[in-house]
Amino acid sequence: MKKPGPIDTRVMLIQQQLGNTEDFKVRRFQTLYGQKGALIYINNISDPKEINRLIFPRIYEEGKTQILQSRWIQETLPLREIEVTDDDAKIVENLLLGKVILMLEQDPDVCVFQAENFPFRQPEQPTVETTVKGTKEGFVESLSTNIALIRRYVPEKDLQVEHMEAGSLTKTKVALVYLNHVHLPEVLEEVKQRLKSIETDSILSSSEIKQWIEDNEWSIFPASRLTERPDSAAQSINDGKIAILTQNSPFAILVPFTFFETIQNMDDYYEKWYVSSMIRLVRLIAFFISIFLPGLYVALIHYNPGLIPSDLLVSIAQSRTQVPFPVIWELLIMEVTIEIFREAGIRLPKPLGQTVGIVGGIVIGESAVQANLVSPITLIVVAITTMASFSSPQYSMAYSFRLLRFLLIGAAGMMGLYGFILGSLVLTVHLASQKSFGIPYLSPFAPAQYRNWIDQFIILPLRWRNVKPSYLTKKKRKGDWKPLKRG
Amino acid sequence: MNRNFSLSTTQVTWLIVASAPVGINTLPRVLNEQTQQTGWLFLMASALLVYLFMRIIIILPARYPGQTIFEISSHVLGRWVGGLFILFVTVMMILGTGLSLRLLADGVINYILFHTPRFAVIFSMLMVVIYALSRGVETIAYINEIFQPLILLSMTLILLLVINKADFSELTPILSDEMNIAQGAAASFYPYVFILTIVYFFPYIKDHTVLKRGLIFGIITILWIVIKLFILSVTLFGTVELNYIEYPSIEFARLIQFPILERFHILYLIYWVIYSFTVHTVSLHVGATGINYFMPKAPLMTGVLIASVIAVSFSLYPDNIERVREYATYLNYVNTGLVFMAFPLLVLIDTIKRKVKPQ
Numbered sequence: 001m002k003k004p005g006p007i008d009t010r011v012m013l014i015q016q017q018l019g020n021t022e023d024f025k026v027r028r029f030q031t032l033y034g035q036k037g038a039l040i041y042i043n044n045i046s047d048p049k050e051i052n053r054l055i056f057p058r059i060y061e062e063g064k065t066q067i068l069q070s071r072w073i074q075e076t077l078p079l080r081e082i083e084v085t086d087d088d089a090k091i092v093e094n095l096l097l098g099k100v101i102l103m104l105e106q107d108p109d110v111c112v113f114q115a116e117n118f119p120f121r122q123p124e125q126p127t128v129e130t131t132v133k134g135t136k137e138g139f140v141e142s143l144s145t146n147i148a149l150i151r152r153y154v155p156e157k158d159l160q161v162e163h164m165e166a167g168s169l170t171k172t173k174v175a176l177v178y179l180n181h182v183h184l185p186e187v188l189e190e191v192k193q194r195l196k197s198i199e200t201d202s203i204l205s206s207s208e209i210k211q212w213i214e215d216n217e218w219s220i221f222p223a224s225r226l227t228e229r230p231d232s233a234a235q236s237i238n239d240g241k242i243a244i245l246t247q248n249s250p251f252a253i254l255v256p257f258t259f260f261e262t263i264q265n266m267d268d269y270y271e272k273w274y275v276s277s278m279i280r281l282v283r284l285i286a287f288f289i290s291i292f293l294p295g296l297y298v299a300l301i302h303y304n305p306g307l308i309p310s311d312l313l314v315s316i317a318q319s320r321t322q323v324p325f326p327v328i329w330e331l332l333i334m335e336v337t338i339e340i341f342r343e344a345g346i347r348l349p350k351p352l353g354q355t356v357g358i359v360g361g362i363v364i365g366e367s368a369v370q371a372n373l374v375s376p377i378t379l380i381v382v383a384i385t386t387m388a389s390f391s392s393p394q395y396s397m398a399y400s401f402r403l404l405r406f407l408l409i410g411a412a413g414m415m416g417l418y419g420f421i422l423g424s425l426v427l428t429v430h431l432a433s434q435k436s437f438g439i440p441y442l443s444p445f446a447p448a449q450y451r452n453w454i455d456q457f458i459i460l461p462l463r464w465r466n467v468k469p470s471y472l473t474k475k476k477r478k479g480d481w482k483p484l485k486r487g
Numbered sequence: 488m489n490r491n492f493s494l495s496t497t498q499v500t501w502l503i504v505a506s507a508p509v510g511i512n513t514l515p516r517v518l519n520e521q522t523q524q525t526g527w528l529f530l531m532a533s534a535l536l537v538y539l540f541m542r543i544i545i546i547l548p549a550r551y552p553g554q555t556i557f558e559i560s561s562h563v564l565g566r567w568v569g570g571l572f573i574l575f576v577t578v579m580m581i582l583g584t585g586l587s588l589r590l591l592a593d594g595v596i597n598y599i600l601f602h603t604p605r606f607a608v609i610f611s612m613l614m615v616v617i618y619a620l621s622r623g624v625e626t627i628a629y630i631n632e633i634f635q636p637l638i639l640l641s642m643t644l645i646l647l648l649v650i651n652k653a654d655f656s657e658l659t660p661i662l663s664d665e666m667n668i669a670q671g672a673a674a675s676f677y678p679y680v681f682i683l684t685i686v687y688f689f690p691y692i693k694d695h696t697v698l699k700r701g702l703i704f705g706i707i708t709i710l711w712i713v714i715k716l717f718i719l720s721v722t723l724f725g726t727v728e729l730n731y732i733e734y735p736s737i738e739f740a741r742l743i744q745f746p747i748l749e750r751f752h753i754l755y756l757i758y759w760v761i762y763s764f765t766v767h768t769v770s771l772h773v774g775a776t777g778i779n780y781f782m783p784k785a786p787l788m789t790g791v792l793i794a795s796v797i798a799v800s801f802s803l804y805p806d807n808i809e810r811v812r813e814y815a816t817y818l819n820y821v822n823t824g825l826v827f828m829a830f831p832l833l834v835l836i837d838t839i840k841r842k843v844k845p846q
Binding site: 306307415416421422440447448 | 599611
């Protein structure tokens with residue numbers, strides 16, 4: 001049995017930290033001068049081909065006449081990045097990141113070579129934020145690819161990238177990307193503090209980070225925006241926002257985020273101003289419909305039918321004569337049914353999902369009307385509301401709209417039009433009290449920043465649109481930062 | 488109290504507009520009873536007078552920047568007298584909120600919820616107001632920035648929709664023979680009955696120019712609202728018929744014929760409910776802040792709850808609308824006295840003290 005030498009002992013020490021995993025690989029060698037060494041890596045996540053091709057010939061040549069040292073290799077080898085360390089914990093950490101370790105006898109240090117070979121897909125067309133005229137490439141799960149994409153869109157010397165880690169177990173890499181001369185320093189500092197304060201074992205996606213750093217975890221409104229489009233992220237960075245990219249997640253978090261950005265989309269700027277303005281107004285109308293229509297319907301039918309034109313009222317009354325439920329129950333049944341269909345449609349494979357949509361939407365809807373379980377007008381109200389709720393370009397806002405509907409239906413069911421107004425007031429107060437990283441959620445309308453009113457609902461021609469949002473570009477000294485009050 | 492927050496001119500303007508009580512919807516009738524078609528002149532004169540006296544009152548925050556009205560009055564009048572003075576003003580604000588809630592409830596029951604108990608209407612509104620107050624002064628300022636322009640816009644829309652039915656000859660002769668000048672003057676001060684609420688926001692107004700601008704814009708906006716309501720009511724109904732109409736502003740909304748909606752006045756009530764919400768939020772905040780002055784260690788919400796209980800109790804106390812009107816008249820007198828006498832006197836005492844003992 002071969003007596004373990006110093007190299008073997010050191011390799012064993014590292015292996016002990018990684019347990020009995022079988023993808024731990026050690027390639028031992030000896031130079032012509034007699035110095036022993038080992039190349040250590042984890043199979044499947046590292047690609048030592050490049051190391052084999054570049055390092056071994058050099059070791060072979062130089063190792064004929066002298067003892068090799070890690071420092072010497074670092075200084076003389078023309079490789080893109082070589083790190084030298086003697087810290088065992090750091091060696092293990094680098095191994096898990098897919099790097100290759102070169103260990104040499106009589107040398108307390110080791111060389112760490114970049115040779116990561118994680119499986120990543122190439123940028124593809126975004127699946128959530130589809131676009132007609134915008135970019136056809138979306139973020140992917142690779143952090144470095146995502147940063148590269150942003151750098152390609154913003155080739156600016158002031159573009160800064162700062163790396164952080166989140167999750168004590170997963171050690172997920174997080175990158176903050178911003179323009180140095182535009183962003184608000186207090187927002188950046190706040191983002192960093194909140195990222196540092198994340199106390200959890202596992203962070204696997206941007207959505208988790210988004211929840212951790214939100215201003216008010218009880219609010220149903222998102223305090224940041226998720227995007228999978230690099231052009232959206234680049235435009236936001238140009239405006240002074242901060243993009244938070246997460247390893248293994250194809251979504252960038254953009255902060256701060258204000259409520260009226262709900263109806264804005266990057267595609268708006270790719271069309272002529274009047275077309276985009278019209279589309280934004282349609283989205284605004286859809287926003288009002290998706291939140292207010294069912295509640296208003298309950299209030300008017302149940303308490304204040306006098307507001308409805310007589311002819312329409314007669315028609316509605318006739319269609320409801322056979323329906324055994326009060327309008328509020330009728331509406332709630334349909335809303336819950338639609339939610340079930342929607343959830344089933346997402347989980348099922350795409351072709352099946354479409355089938356569920358057809359079966360749910362047409363067959364069951366039609367049957368429910370024929371069986372007098374719901375009136376046709378209720379079905380129309382629920383269908384229009386559901387479609388309208390998905391008109392927001394911000395996907396997570398659609399969830400908020402759906403939840404709000406139930407609040408207003410309940411308020412209208414209890415106190416009619418008066419309850420509906422009170423419910424709307426609660427909603428407005430809640431929105432007015434929210435902040436996104438210190439920026440009031442209803443900016444630029446409350447507080448009023450008249451300069452930023454342009455480009456909210458109506459888009460102006462390109463040559464007139466040279467104003468950045470003032471709430472994002474106010475420059476302060478770095479030392480001015482104080483922790484912001486959340487909520 | 489978050490004294491880092493600073494109000495802008497727009498926010499001060501809307502807070503002053505939110506101080507105009509809900510009862511301005513009945514003002515055209517009350518003013519018409521005393522002044523007939525000349526009421527609009529009284530409204531203009533009272534706006535000018537209120538502005539002049541408020542300009543005197545806002546000398547105080549210029550002399551004591553960043554201080555609350557409690558600190559200022561304690562400094563000028565001494566701890567006990569200053570405390571009693573503020574207690575009196577606070578109680579008036581809370582009672583005013585109570586009457587305003589009652590007017591709202593009666594209006595809602597008359598036009599929207601015919602069989603709902605008055606208490607339910609008042610209590611539900613109060614819950615929303617308390618929620619708004621729990622979010623702080625910043626939120627109060629923001630909700631006014633959102634709602635007040637919409638309210639003004641909807642009122643202007645209504646003006647445009649009914650103006651074709653107005654008979655402007657009803658406004659002549661400009662000076663009526665049957666006007667009661669004293670009663671008319673008192674009635675015309677009613678829109679400014681809560682204008683003193685702004686003194687409770689002094690610590691949040693860092694720049695005195697903001698206060699001065701906000702004051703003038705706020706008073707002009709209130710004047711525009713009440714003059715428009717009065718002139719429309721007189722020109723649409725005439726001075727005789729107007730005396731018998733309880734809520735003139737709602738009645739002239741009845742005249743609107745809109746192609747899609749029937750009974751347009753019910754939609755108009757939406758504006759009224761939202762407006763009353765902004766008024767109650769500001770006035771109850773003032774009441775709660777006043778109560779908290781006497782309980783410095785208690786959180787603001789304790790003051791809010793105490794003020795709410797008093798306001799609800801007082802709102803349910805009057806037997807009928809006539810009683811409400813009677814109490815509102817007394818309150819009007821007291822608040823007019825506060826604007827034209829008590830607070831200017833506070834400025835005068837401070838001036839004398841400064842002359843005698845320069846600081």
